[in-house]
Amino acid sequence: xxxxxxxxxxxxxxxxxxxxxxxxxxxxxxxxxxxxxxxxxxxxxxxxxxxxxxxxxxxxxxxxxxxxxxxxxxxxxxxxxxxxxxxxxxxxxxxxxxxxxxxxxxxxxxxxxxxxxxxxxxxxxxxxxxxxxxxxxxxxxxxxxxxxxxxxxxxxxxxxxxxxxxxxxxxxxxxxxxxxxxxxxxxxxxxxxxxxxxxxxxxxxxxxxxxxxxxxxxxxxxxxxxxxxxxxxxxxxxxxxxxxxxxxxxxxxxxxxxxxxxxxxxxxxxxxxxxxxxxxxxxxxxxxxxxxxxxxxxxxxxxxxxxxxxxxxxxxxxxxxxxxxxxxxxxxxxxxxxxxxxxxxxxxxxxxxxxxxxxxxxxxxxxxxxxxxxxxxxxxxxxxxxxxxxxxxxxxxxxxxxxxxxxxxxxxxxxxxxxxxxxxxxxxxxxxxxxxxxxxxxxxxxxxxxxxx
Numbered sequence: 001x002x003x004x005x006x007x008x009x010x011x012x013x014x015x016x017x018x019x020x021x022x023x024x025x026x027x028x029x030x031x032x033x034x035x036x037x038x039x040x041x042x043x044x045x046x047x048x049x050x051x052x053x054x055x056x057x058x059x060x061x062x063x064x065x066x067x068x069x070x071x072x073x074x075x076x077x078x079x080x081x082x083x084x085x086x087x088x089x090x091x092x093x094x095x096x097x098x099x100x101x102x103x104x105x106x107x108x109x110x111x112x113x114x115x116x117x118x119x120x121x122x123x124x125x126x127x128x129x130x131x132x133x134x135x136x137x138x139x140x141x142x143x144x145x146x147x148x149x150x151x152x153x154x155x156x157x158x159x160x161x162x163x164x165x166x167x168x169x170x171x172x173x174x175x176x177x178x179x180x181x182x183x184x185x186x187x188x189x190x191x192x193x194x195x196x197x198x199x200x201x202x203x204x205x206x207x208x209x210x211x212x213x214x215x216x217x218x219x220x221x222x223x224x225x226x227x228x229x230x231x232x233x234x235x236x237x238x239x240x241x242x243x244x245x246x247x248x249x250x251x252x253x254x255x256x257x258x259x260x261x262x263x264x265x266x267x268x269x270x271x272x273x274x275x276x277x278x279x280x281x282x283x284x285x286x287x288x289x290x291x292x293x294x295x296x297x298x299x300x301x302x303x304x305x306x307x308x309x310x311x312x313x314x315x316x317x318x319x320x321x322x323x324x325x326x327x328x329x330x331x332x333x334x335x336x337x338x339x340x341x342x343x344x345x346x347x348x349x350x351x352x353x354x355x356x357x358x359x360x361x362x363x364x365x366x367x368x369x370x371x372x373x374x375x376x377x378x379x380x381x382x383x384x385x386x387x388x389x390x391x392x393x394x395x396x397x398x399x400x401x402x403x404x405x406x407x408x409x410x411x412x413x414x415x416x417x418x419x420x421x422x423x424x425x426x427x428x429x430x431x432x433x434x435x436x437x438x439x440x441x442x443x444x445x446x447x448x449x450x451x452x453x
Contacts, residue, residue, distance in 0.1 A: 005120045006030045006047065010040045010066065011055040011082065020053065023109045024116070037061030037069070044073060051100075051119050053112075056083045056090055064094055071098060076126055078119035082107075103227065111226040118229065125196045125235070142185040145178065146329045147322035151314040155182065162309045163189035168261070170306045171284040173313030176363030179284035182311060183242040186282055195239030200232045202253075203245030210253055212269050215260075221270020233266045236279045246306065247287035247298065258302045281306070316358040316365060323354055326362060330369040331381070338421050342373050348383040371431040374420040411446040414439070423450045 007029050011017040017033040024031040032047065034040040037060060040052075052070060056063035063081055070077050081102035083091040091102035100119045103112050142156060162169055163186045171179045180199065187197040205213055212221075216231030232241060249257065260266055261281060265274045283306045292298035316323070327345055335342045345353070349372075358364050372385040414432065421428045429439045442448075 004030045005050040007051040008049045009053045010034045012058045037066040052079045149319040149322045158311050168281045168308040170310045174315050176361030177313040183282040187240040197240045198232050198236040199242045201244045203248035207250045217269035218271045237277050240280045243283040246283040247285035254299045316361045330366050334370045334373040343379050345381045
């Protein structure tokens with residue numbers, strides 16, 4: 001099950017706290033309410049919260065005092081202040097004392113949810129860093145990168161060479177070859193490993209959104225900018241920023257990137273203050289950047305800035321000896337996630353897997369194995385479990401069911417995959433070949449619930 005963040009809403013107005021509680025519960029959060037600072041502290045003794053929404057003007061203990069008390073109990077608490085226009089100066093004081101952000105009443109719940117989502121992301125990064133600090137030893141191997149081929153051994157050696165330095169790294173390779181895993185390995189083996197690794201998928205965002213995503217924006221910077229937002233470079237301060245599919249960015253954004261890489265300073269969209277940031281850059285692309293430089297689609301100076309140290313990842317078809325190891329790794333992982341006992345692959349199934357060209361590389365292989373584990377009826381994957389094509393795993397019409405509509409077939413198939421993956425949404429989405437948001441929409445459309453399956 002996906003983790004649902006806990007939040008505590010503290011406001012002495014019943015209509016405000018109850019409406020916010022209903023809103024955030026509908027949005028997938030676990031939300032408690034308190035009508036006073038005293039009640040909030042009592043609730044904290046029974047439940048740990050990820051985010052606190054505090055009204056700044058309350059009878060008795062006000063929001064500032066409550067923030068101080070919360071900080072003494074939970075030093076890394078993500079606190080968001082709710083304030084009226086007349087109290088903005090007090091809200092700024094709360095920011096100086098460590099609040100994550102503030103929002104002015106009356107506000108659109110969508111805007112508040114956006115601020116909360118940013119706070120939750122920050123909390124997740126902090127938890128990840130704490131986990132790294134407490135468990136990470138001197139790293140000399142990379143368990144997420146599976147393989148024993150000479151091509152992969154070369155990649156691992158390059159990671160060990162460049163990771164301890166602060167050099168910018170450009171990772172090249174086809175889609176699905178594991179570029180993000182290499183970026184993570186570089187970060188975890190570097191002196192920056194205790195600080196955030198922040199990922200930006202440059203190819204997934206239009207130019208208008210990418211600028212704000214990278215550099216952040218000030219309130220009122222553009223239509224719809226109702227809140228101040230930190231950009232990914234700020235979030236990566238002290239750590240590593242991974243620019244995935246950097247070859248997809250526009251020439252304008254390339255210019256902005258070059259400036260930030262050279263000056264190590266950023267200015268939020270709509271702002272005027274330059275802020276120093278300390279980050280290491282790891283970039284990745286499936287494109288031929290030198291070819292794009294020749295055609296004028298990529299800046300030559302930015303290419304040289306990124307291409308300080310290059311790691312090229314081989315496609316899966318060039319490392320067939322690694323396929324059995326990868327398959328076993330994916331089987332073990334999928335079996336744990338689904339609570340199924342699948343331990344291996346039949347010789348026929350292995351031969352089938354080795355014959356495929358895998359244009360989608362490791363990602364395609366992983367999806368195929370996960371789908372097969374979902375469908376498996378024994379401890380060994382068979383060739384039938386690994387049937388490829390549009391009919392792979394599709395529900396077959398029974399007597400009298402030949403006239404099933406396309407929607408009926410889709411509903412049955414989604415329901416079966418959800419059931420066999422124990423309602424693991426991320427895994428089910430990968431098996432179905434869709435993203436999580438699409439799967440959630442289809443679950444809602446077909447009225448599917450876990451209790452029905």
